[in-house]
Amino acid sequence: MALGSPDAAHDRGEPAPHPPIFAGPAPFPSRREGEHLTDDDRQRLARTVMRRGFRERRSGTAEPAVAAHPRSAVEIEDDLRGRLGLRSLGDRLDPTARLWGWLGPLVVTALAAVMRLVNLNHPTRLIFDETYYVKQAYSMLTLGYEGDWPADDANDRFVQGDFSDLSTKADYVVHPSVGKWMIAVGLRLFGADNGAGWRFGAAVVGTVSVLLLARLATRMFGSALLGTVAGLLLAIDGMHLTESRTSLLDIFLMFWVLVGFWFVLKDREATRAVLARRTAAVLAVEEERAGGRAALPERFAPRVGPRWWLVGAGVALGLACGVKWSGIYAVAVFGVMVFVWDTCARRAVGARSWLAGGVLRGGVPAFLALVPTAALTYVATWFSWFTHADSYRRQWAADLRAGGEPVPRSWLPDTLNSWWEYHLVMWDFHNNLTPEHSYAAHPAGWIIQWRPTSFFWPDPAPPPEACGAERCVQAITSLGNPVVWWLGALALVVLVHAAVRRRDWRAWAILAGYAAMYLPWFAYAHRTIFTFYAVAFVPYVVLCLTFVLGWVTGLLRPPRRDPGVSTTADALPGTTANAVPGTTADALPGTTADALPGTTADAGPATTAEPPARPSRLALLLTDDGTVRLTARSWAVLGVVVGLAVAAAVFWWPIWTGATVSYDFWRWHMWLPSWI
Template sequence: MRGSVLWGWIGPLLVTLFGGILRFMQLGHPNAVVFDETYYMKDAYSLITHGVEHVTIKKADEAVMAGNTDIFQSCAPQELEKCASYVVHPPLGKWMIGAGEWIFGLNPFGWRFAAALIGTLSILVLARVARRMTRSTLLGCFAGLLLALDGLHFVLSRTALLDIFLMFWVLAAFACLVVDRDQARERLATWYEQSPITAQGPSLGIRWWRIAAGVCLAFAMSVKWSGLAFLVAFAAMSLAWDYGARRALGLRQPYVGAFNKDVPQATLAFGLVPFVTYMLTWIGWFATDSGYGRNWDQATSTGNPLFFLVDSMRSWIQYQWQVFTFHSGLQTPHNYMSEPWSWPLLLRPVAFYYEGKKGGCGAGNCSEAVLGVGTPVIWFGAVAALVALIAWYVSSRDWRAGAVLLSYAMGWLPWFYFAIADNRTMFLFYAIPMVPFMVLAITLCAGLIIGPATPTATGAMPTRRTVGAAVVGAFALLALINFWWLQPVLTGELITYTEWKARMLFENRWI
């Protein structure tokens, strides 16, 4: 890794600080329950209060905004099942939201705190992984800046929905695997230089970064089941890297070596570790008697610990099946639903919040809006970058292009099946796991445009590098201007109706 280790941290941290300030500034505004916060902020508070999700009283939103935290339906001890709320997502994301409520209280700042923190940390993770992939601190900071300026990432970082947590754990898993790839190749190179050569090569010992990736992928699935697609894809990608590393070393049996030396530990990292971790996130459901479908009385009826375990697992599996069938049949129409093939072009964003007001903004008609939409300069630039990456990968088989394309595809293509075969209700913000890989695609292309750092004989940089740096810098400036223009309709700022309407890029589809 060329360049200063110190600046390799200071640069990304400064970009992260910038993104964090944007996300935490007036985080409690709008002082209202925004979009699906109505589900998750209450489920989160129930988790930290009761260990499982409970049914709330009618008009719970109004009670919360009035400062009343006694919002759960009361049940007699013999009627605990009536308190159980049927929820269709695993609990981890709601536990994370609940942590903010536990610290800051049941209020908009409290239930949005975790999303803002995780959104901010994702900027740092992306900047560092981009630096590792490009071997450039400058390009790492460029990637972090673009993520900080993306509108959809910004809005989800300021809203108590689950998707920002899914995106973070997917990105963290990807970052762990990139580090694992570097370390595995370093160990192979050291063995090649110091040990007698064998046909299959060595065992690489415990690969903690790959195990960490398995934990992160389990956390992703523990937020939303769509994390499963990334588990399968990342496992295949990591093993492909192992095969490629042994083949690049010139071993006579690289594939047999990878199968014998790498697959067993990969099975641990991508099989056993995710399963155990996923089950641990359900500990509240297993440990309490009032979870949906828990059947506690039946599980404890014999006093036999083995029967308790078996019956509890049976109830849990039945519950998971009910959730699966719910998602498979989710076809409720919504004004802001969209098809996945429209997502890259931002054809149908989601209005998270809108309130028209009379006066207060210097005009007769005023608006406060939170629109869940990406920054067009970044998203449209990513479309071009992804096309370029396809050509790059076909021509060079560069692992970085392949990894980014695969990760982007896992965040996008599975939704095509649900759209075609299931006619499922979907929204643009489901695309948030794609966003870090869109930014990485732009960053890799920026590296190609700038070119390698090879000074001429006189010590000056070639013209191509100067022009390339100017092009990349201009793109970053355009993204900043575009985000600044959209910012009033991303944060619920009080503006005139005319100013709000002027920011609707595709008027018939954005309104």
């Protein structure tokens, strides 16, 4: 029930606010003040408003709500911001809510840092694919390109600080260099002869991603508590943890895609604010000329100017592609999402040719800001390859030409031709990698962690005295937190419902993360792939579960949006009344006079209202406007889910970090036969 609804006022023992005034006949007989509206009345009212909004959008005109006098640019902008899902111009985040929005995420980030940085040197050997990426990172620091390590026992000497096995012959590698350069930062800071140096880059990136996700969730959901929960769930996820403590490339891919996702969300907010302001300026002039309400004089809504946040997203996603090629799917999916948002925004502000405007004034500038930036950034990540003549296949075209052999694509400069040929070789490798592997896993099982990947299982095993049992083991299994992943799989069904039936843009944004980082792997199910690749979309698994937790507990409010009908009460400048409580500005403090307990609304000039009571600190932790109260049942649901996730993290911690345990202890943690 919305706080500003007549029922809410009745329940508080206050006089009910006046209902909004509509042009034309009322959809049902008026009620006496303080009398409840029936559910049927509410449904008929909502249907009437939606039908009227549809007619107005089709005609490009709006029926005046009360009077036909022209509005100021500020009034129009405030109304348009409500339609676009933005805060009112006069709405400012409470300092306490801002404090909670940083304090909670910083606390869980500190926890994540401890979990990822403590005892980072264990194991003291190169494990799993560290044998490739760590040595390649050292080679890039030394030679500027990936050199070959031909000796079979090069790993043993490497961990002892003997790097003499590195040759100047270029090694054939199948991934670009960004992730390896990020590993190299730790090698430079702490040396290449210890695990802290090898894994520092991954640990820092994993820790920062927790803060980034927590802040992102706080802004998306309007709740510091939900943002903190999202950060905590990511911090205690086993897959994210193990890859933050291992020098593989996928944690860096996850990080840069998440940064790009954050920039895309910032672009949505920034461009909609500019669109509201510029459209309001045009409409104010037209209404002043017409002496009343007016439509946009042009078919298109105004331009929004440079898309600097999208340029930032292009840089981040270009770096993601420079870690692994799968980052290109994020460029495509996020680009489509930006176009859809732009088109919907132009329709919401009343543009007659909203689709064409979405293409010409939204889609084309967005494409130019995002895609070329990502492409140029990706090319720039190959700077070391271009500047070192001994890099792998760097002289391929020149050698063919010198030998008198035909050169494919001879019209290209030799360097670019060699670079393109290298990409064709890498593509052939990735598309035809079919050797059998005991931990290969079909992507259908990733979201339930059907076949996790074992990163470390030493042979010979530790002696019996190491654990006090007949048989001791050390294991690092990249197993996601079962509570997070299993509940996340169920939550995905609810998320799809929220996206399709409730048209919640936040649900669509989270699904875009799944679509970019998960779905493309089904096209490569024929090749050898592993569950640990799923770390690239674990942030969206966490956002999905947090979204549903917020919806179940009541912390997640409906997205701010306007059904398309102007119901501004002109007697109250700068405020709006909404016939469907809880869907637009009446959920925002400061946008309607009756939105907070203890206030009264009146359409006449004699209106008096007591200042609303300031929300408590706890209320501002729950939501950024302090208007939501949780029931005991909601607290119980939230506490049980988070408590189970924390308990699971404690239970599987030894299996995630390679602690020395008995074989029986390890078997107790292998709940499914496919985990062994």
